[in-house]
Amino acid sequence: MVTPMMTSIRNKVREQQRLTREEGLWLLRNAELLDTAALANEVRYRWNPERRVTFVIDTNPNYSNVCTIDCIFCAFYRHPGDAGEYTHSVDHMIAKFQEAADRGVTTVLLQGGVNPRLPFSYYLELVERTVKEVPRVQPHFFSTSEILVMTEVSGLSLAQVLQRLWDAGMRTIPGGGAEILSDRVKKKISSKKGTSADWLRVMREAHGIGFKTTATMMYGHLETDEDVIEHLDVVRNLQEEYHGFTAFVPWSFKPGNTPLEKIIPHYATPTRYLQMIALARVFLDNMPHIQASWFSEGKKVGQIALHFGADDFGGTLQEENVHAAANFVNTTNTEECIRLIHESGFAAAQRTTLYDILTVHEIPAEAA
Amino acid sequence: MNAMLRDTTLLPIWEKIQRGERLTLEDGLTLYRTGDVIGLGKMAHEVQKARSGDAVYFVLNQKIEHTNVCVLSCKFCDFAAKKGDARAYEMTSAEILARISPDIKEVHITGGMPPDWPWERYLDIVETIHRHLPDADVKAFTAVEIDFFHRKFRLSVEEILRQLKAAGVRTMPGGGAEIFSERVRKELFPQKIGAREWLAVHKAAHRLGIPTNSTMLYGHIETLEERLVHMITLREAQDETGGFLTFIPLAFQPGETGIKPRHRFTSAVDDLRTIAVSRLMLDNIPHIKAYWVMLTEEVAAVALNFGADDMDGTVGGEKIAHDAGALSPHALKKEQIVRIIRDAGKIPVERDVYYNPLILHADHVVGKIPYLNSIPFYAHLVVPDAKILPVVPRRMGMLSAKGMMDAGLFSLMDYLAQEDRLEPLGFGLASRDQIKSVMLFSKEGWQGLEGKRIGIMDDTATSVQLLRILLENRYHVHAVLDRLHGGVNDLRDFDAVLLIGDEALTRNKCGLPGFDLVYDLACEWYTWQKLPFVFAVWAVQRHLDAERKAALRNAIESALEAGESDFVSIAGAHGRRIGLTDTETHEYLAGFNFRLGEREWDSVHAFRALQGPELARVRELNAASAKPETRNP
Incomplete structure (x- = not known):
């Protein structure tokens, strides 16, 4: 049964008109899953016409687990002085990156902890030495919260901090920490992590300098449907200013070992995830890529998401500690990553952080 | 809908479906090979909705594997043991009864084929459950086991089934079909029965009024053509007897099972394609099951929008799949199933063994x-x-x-x-005036029905009451109204049959042999009361x-x-x-x-x-x- 609303939304998508928030909300609440998926594929193949899915060989280490902002959805952090806290030296990290580069890693996604005891020079040294000593990897470092703590410890302005990181050789910033860009929700789940405005301010400033970043969304906790639409709308609006986002990456909240587990015992169902992927692809008409996370939702759901508007399979994640702390562990390697993409019916293309294609692995004849 | 299909080769197939035409093997291959997985899913979902509306069925069920001792050694099975092995076990009826929780509605019994059990031991298991747990219906024994009983105890397949039915078996599981291909059977399970025997057992069950499930084991060494031949074979059998309740594609579980060519889990996209293709090919089987134990809970959830309307159940005590390393948690809680079905935009329908909605x-x-x-x-x-x-x-x-x-x-x-x-x-x-959808097919005229038995279905009370009123108030005849247990397949004891709805329409056209007089009850009412019914x-x-x-x-x-x-x-x-x-x-x-x-x-x-x-x-x-x-x- 095709409703008039669906017909009108479909026509707008075909004519490349922007959907309103009300239309986005209608899709999220009323549309059949596969109807949204069909729309998503219209947009997906407009942005990325080839039947191919990209991936990056990356690693996701942490230089410190010390953190002072107490997000109730996190099972990774330790307070300063807690048992099990650690902060690695720059030498230690560089050695890690060397090892990773030897294994074929091209992107290092590095994050803390938000550790106020570290001086700004620590971060700059990490960037400079990576660029100089491990030129095979691209530094994709630091969440917005860490960048904000750098302004505190250095006394520099946000623009100055970002400019120094740029001068040190950083060109991209990961988009984590956005959670849900609704202050109503943010106050409940991460009151000390800053407001939506903080995340957006750092991103806007970074994009202005020339950084490329991703945008993320963590759903499946205390947010409403309206909050999801709010989040997508804010991201879409910021993208209009500098087109600094490369990709949008939604994932579901993982309750294991977190204070929020008492309220939200399950993680959201795959149906919800696929709705998010497809809705994001339709709504974010100015976003080049939508990333499916085999890592956060499981390999099978990751594979399915490639038919719901996602054109990127994320990274191989040689090392990952945050989800692991919530008892949610998925491991893969390059070979498996390529196979999972092939099995879904797509050529697999290895990319850089900036989505430049390095190698294309066509589907082998026997698997087709 | 047409506008939703990116792959235009799907269009003629969709048009065939809308015209009510059957899909061919070639159509099936086109469906399997399309790059437009969403378009394929959408077609299957439309067919699913036309059949099942927004319903997704599940049952509070429990699996009983009475023994793992088995005379066969199938390559894909990690479950079977030989008598005397350290992990071999054999349960008594009392032990089985003790394992079944009281809220269970469907007890699914399958197991190994031990060399030395007497026939009575099997009947006793069924009778014990039936007697002690009146709320639980028994779904028991695959065709492979029935065939084993038939050969071991020298009773005909019909006799085995008749005795099991009398003991309390309501339906039969669909396991053991594997894939209907002699090539694959010879390679992977040469000791198991083939398609011919499997189908013979199921058709015999259907004729005795025992509905059954059907399955297909895929993701090992079979080709797409072999999968489609399997589906078409089931479709033809269903045309004959109409006794299949559901089709269950079983994703092959790799593990230590000794099948070398494929040692990985099926891909999620293959799983969804198989669900969707089976919904479209099997136009005469009521339900398609997303069996989460093998598919994983995640893929099963998505399958509910790709043609599946059945999520199996809570599956307490499942053993066979888990021994081969399946990914799912041991038993999904009812709440979790309800949550998954709701999130998929469907009605979670708790059912009985026959798919009647309970809650x-x-x-x-x-x-x-x-x-x-x-x-x-x-x-x-x-x-x-x-x-x-x-x-x-x-x-x-x-x-x-x-x-x-x-x-x-x-x-x-x-x-x-x-x-x-x-x-x-x-x-x-x-x-x-005439309506042709509440029809009495009779051997006798109205007056001749005095004291005779008339078979009725329990689908509706209205037509039965209309019949009763016509008999008693219009014709002053007293007949015995009795439920048809075996459907229209078994009318030996009746002098007339009341049929309604689609069944009445079909029979009105092609006739019901032996019942030559046909009365349209609405027409009878009209000529009597001068009012529409x-x-x-x-x-x-x-x-x-x-x-x-x-x-x-x-x-x-x-x-x-x-x-x-x-x-x-x-x-x-x-x-x-x-x-x-x-x-x-x-x-x-x-x-x-x-x-x-x-x-x-x-x-x-x-x-x-x-x-x-x-x-x-x-x-x-x-x-x-x-x-x-x-x-x-």
């Missing part, structure tokens, strides 16, 4: 009569903020009595039995708010206006499936009045005035079914 875990459900005569109401019906459940009239009455149904097209008897809580909406199904009344629960009632009335009105304008385009495919030409479908539907006016209500009052104790009996039945601990027949 609906949803608010705002509108009942849909699955017969041809109701299509003008439902083809275009969109009720805002409500979900649609196809259900036979009698069950709709029971669910309404339990407060689980907002509204629906109620059988007249069910409406009358609940007049205090149901408010009529002005629509219904009334005859103009009212079969069904659209009604809504009185306690709902006015806004919801108005929305419903408007939705029905606009759906009916659209539906009435072209009967053939909305119902032609359904008619062809039950053997009617488009002209016959049109004439049949044109014979109904879908709006209830003064004469129709006069007829309802006349019918009510003729009620004996029957109305009270329907009320009692509903009250009984409303008690959660009561077993549903």
